[in-house]
Amino acid sequence: xxxRNHSRSLISVADGLRELFSLAATxxxxxxxxxxxxxxxxxxxxxxxxxxxxxxxxxxxWLVAAAAFFLLPDYxxxxxxxxxxxxxxxxxxxxxxxxxxxxLGHAAFFGVGAYAAGLLAVHGWGExxxxxxVAGIAAGLIGMLSGAVILRTRGLTLLMLTLMIAAxxxxxxxxxxxxxxxxxxxxxxxVSPVFGLFRFDVFGHTAYVYCLTVLFLGWLAARRIxxxxxxxGLIGIRESEERMRAIGSPVFRRRLVIYAISAALAGIAxxxxxxxxxxxxxxxxxxxxxxxxxxxxxxGGVGRLYGAFIGAPLYMILQDRFAQQDPVYWYFWxxxxxxxxxxxxxxxxxxxxxxxxxxxxxxS
Amino acid sequence: xxxxxxxxxxxFHGLAFAMVLYLVSVGLSVTMGLMGFVNLAHGVFAAAGGYxxxxxMNGHGVAFPLALAVACLAVAAGSVILxxxxxxxxxxxxELDQVLLSIGLIFMSVATAKFFWGPLPQPMHPPAxxxxxxxxxxxxxxxxxxxxxxxxxxxxxxxxxxxxxxxFGATLRxxxxxxxxxxxxxxxxxxxxxxxxxxxxxxxxLGGALGAEILAIDPGYALEQLIYFxxxxxxxxxxxxxxxxxxxxxxxxxxxxxxxxxxxxGAFFIYAMTLALLLWRPHGLFGRA
Numbered sequence: 072x073x074x075r076n077h078s079r080s081l082i083s084v085a086d087g088l089r090e091l092f093s094l095a096a097t098x099x100x101x102x103x104x105x106x107x108x109x110x111x112x113x114x115x116x117x118x119x120x121x122x123x124x125x126x127x128x129x130x131x132x133w134l135v136a137a138a139a140f141f142l143l144p145d146y147x148x149x150x151x152x153x154x155x156x157x158x159x160x161x162x163x164x165x166x167x168x169x170x171x172x173x174x175l176g177h178a179a180f181f182g183v184g185a186y187a188a189g190l191l192a193v194h195g196w197g198e199x200x201x202x203x204x205v206a207g208i209a210a211g212l213i214g215m216l217s218g219a220v221i222l223r224t225r226g227l228t229l230l231m232l233t234l235m236i237a238a239x240x241x242x243x244x245x246x247x248x249x250x251x252x253x254x255x256x257x258x259x260x261x262v263s264p265v266f267g268l269f270r271f272d273v274f275g276h277t278a279y280v281y282c283l284t285v286l287f288l289g290w291l292a293a294r295r296i297x298x299x300x301x302x303x304g305l306i307g308i309r310e311s312e313e314r315m316r317a318i319g320s321p322v323f324r325r326r327l328v329i330y331a332i333s334a335a336l337a338g339i340a341x342x343x344x345x346x347x348x349x350x351x352x353x354x355x356x357x358x359x360x361x362x363x364x365x366x367x368x369x370x371g372g373v374g375r376l377y378g379a380f381i382g383a384p385l386y387m388i389l390q391d392r393f394a395q396q397d398p399v400y401w402y403f404w405x406x407x408x409x410x411x412x413x414x415x416x417x418x419x420x421x422x423x424x425x426x427x428x429x430x431x432x433x434x435s
Numbered sequence: 436x437x438x439x440x441x442x443x444x445x446x447f448h449g450l451a452f453a454m455v456l457y458l459v460s461v462g463l464s465v466t467m468g469l470m471g472f473v474n475l476a477h478g479v480f481a482a483a484g485g486y487x488x489x490x491x492m493n494g495h496g497v498a499f500p501l502a503l504a505v506a507c508l509a510v511a512a513g514s515v516i517l518x519x520x521x522x523x524x525x526x527x528x529x530e531l532d533q534v535l536l537s538i539g540l541i542f543m544s545v546a547t548a549k550f551f552w553g554p555l556p557q558p559m560h561p562p563a564x565x566x567x568x569x570x571x572x573x574x575x576x577x578x579x580x581x582x583x584x585x586x587x588x589x590x591x592x593x594x595x596x597x598x599x600x601x602x603f604g605a606t607l608r609x610x611x612x613x614x615x616x617x618x619x620x621x622x623x624x625x626x627x628x629x630x631x632x633x634x635x636x637x638x639x640x641l642g643g644a645l646g647a648e649i650l651a652i653d654p655g656y657a658l659e660q661l662i663y664f665x666x667x668x669x670x671x672x673x674x675x676x677x678x679x680x681x682x683x684x685x686x687x688x689x690x691x692x693x694x695x696x697x698x699x700x701g702a703f704f705i706y707a708m709t710l711a712l713l714l715w716r717p718h719g720l721f722g723r724a
Contacts, residue, residue, distance in 0.1 A: 167531070173530055173531050173534060175534070220710075220714060221714075223714075223717075224713070224714075224717045225717075226530065227467065227473055227530070227669070227673065228669065228713055228717045228718070230473065230530070230534070231665055231666075231669045231709075231713065232710065232713060232714075234662065234665065235662075235666075235706050235709055235710050235713075236710075238662055238702075238706050239703060239706040239707065239710070242701055242702050242703045242706065243703060245701065246699060246700060246701055246703065358658065358661075358662075359658070362538050365534075365535070365538070366535070366538070369531075369535055373531075399546050399549045399550055400546065400550075401546075402542045402543070402545055402546040403542070403543050403546035403547065403550075405539075405542055406538075406539040406540065406541070406542030406543035406544075406545075406546065407539065407543055408539070409535055409536070409538060409539030409542070410521065410536055410539040410540065410543070412535070413525070413532050413535045413536045413539065414521065414524060414536075417532070
């Protein structure tokens with residue numbers, strides 16, 4: 072029964088896509104597609120495969136990241152933090168941009184991952200890769216459990232509940248000082264070398280490459296998910312939940328699955344932070360972190376998979392430049408920037424870019 | 436202390452806290468229910484009220500009642516400008532945009548407050564006639580908090596009376612019930628929104644200023660207390676005027692009791708309670724589906 076439901080919903084999505092594609096073709100070629108016979112229409116598998124094909128521009132972030140390793144050796148420690156922030160923002164994009172779940176408490180999963188990896192390292196399990204796996208599983212489990220409860224609600228209630236889960240976890244970590252170190256933070260981690268070979272050094276060489284590799288794997292996974300029928304189903308749910316339900320899509324299950332995946336990715340980002348800085352403080356779970364990751368993603372652009380790659384570095388580099396001198400001013404300007412983005416530049420940097428490209432192509 | 440006096444002191448301090456929570460949150464409930472705007476920055480108005488009043492009192496020697504009135508009016512006036520410039524654009528719009536706009540406003544307010552007043556909380560010295568203790572025969576209570584409870588009760592009664600008996604109240608209730616219908620029978624909802632927003636912000640300023648002794652006014656105020664205001668609104672039900680009152684009573688007394696009886700668990704209980712309540716009734720105790 073389940074399987075039949077599932078395949079039926081896949082077919083429905085495929086039908087919807089075919090329809091969508093033929094619509095786009097009609098718009099592009101001035102009605103030419105109307106004369107096509109059904110057999111000439113591109114089928115859903117082709118559409119999915121085409122959208123999943125790697126475009127040349129998609130290698131750009133990785134080239135930049137690789138170049139930064141060689142050209143900016145003094146900034147690798149910061150670079151590692153930027154890379155894990157990208158992963159964190161990417162995980163938020165999966166639920167916000169693709170499933171349309173607005174979360175004010177995404178730091179909950181980042182923090183759970185950070186504490187999980189951190190606690191392992193404090194208690195003698197310093198092997199980093201298994202630590203990351205545990206961080207991902209712990210955060211994914213928390214995401215699955217909390218999601219099963221809160222994803223039954225919508226809108227403001229859901230927003231509140233995401234905030235509440237993070238607040239509960241933060242208060243729990245605060246009060247369980249004997250385990251987490253409370254307000255002093257979790258200290259005394261012993262992180263072993265990666266593969267027993269690459270020691271985490273002061274300059275951040277290992278940390279940078281380590282974070283970059285994990286981010287790359289996370290990006291591959293996210294890209295695979297987004298371009299799969301499951302991902303298309305999520306977009307359908309974001310656009311119209313009623314219709315997806317009407318065509319038999321398992322809405323609740325899909326939302327829950329992506330919520331848990333996103334939580335696991337956020338947890339891995341948190342684990343990276345714990346291992347590379349060897350310190351976890353209560354703010355790993357805090358509202359400010361949930362807010363900042365939202366800002367990073369918005370600055371870059373939501374629901375585009377690459378918003379995180381632009382927004383997180385932009386935010387972190389600006390913060391590094393300006394906040395060192397005066398954190399007070401920093402918050403003022405970032406707040407102002409946010410207000411301006413909402414009022415004038417919806418869609419973030421990528422949104423502006425798309426609009427420019429569209430305007431140019433219309434002119435030519 | 437015996438059980439009875441513990442109970443009395445929890446009820447007393449819980450009630451005082453509840454009044455502050457209600458005054459600040461009722462405006463938020465109206466903005467969310469009436470305009471469909473998730474205004475996370477509502478606490479900024481409360482903090483602004485506190486800052487204006489305390490600056491006038493501590494820095495310029497203005498009398499407490501006058502400083503309080505000036506604070507409420509100034510914040511209400513300022514909120515009208517913000518409403519016209521920013522909030523109005525996003526009424527009934529995308530939830531995410533509203534959340535972002537209000538987070539932006541919170542960040543700006545935190546930085547501004549730190550710039551002008553520094554990072555420390557502003558001291559609140561109640562005037563001499565509200566200082567000390569008042570003896571009620573069987574027990575004595577802090578005078579200022581007793582005043583806070585009475586003042587809160589008076590404002591709440593006036594507010595309810597105004598909404599039930601005045602023309603403005605009737606149009607506001609009509610618009611909350613059915614905005615399109617209200618519009619089509621000729622109610623100027625734009626003007627109504629501005630007025631409701633100003634009223635809500637003014638009340639928040641009143642709550643922030645009066646409650647400066649309970650919730651200390653510092654730069655992080657809008658961020659740190661946000662979760663309490665949101666809990667009150669969500670538990671009370673959006674757009675409701677009375678819902679937040681009962682929610683504030685519940686949250687105020689429960690939080691005081693939990694923190695008094697189980698200090699090692701802190702605010703954990705109140706979050707768990709809210710979570711359970713919202714799962715049981717997603718639209719709050721008094722909200723409509």
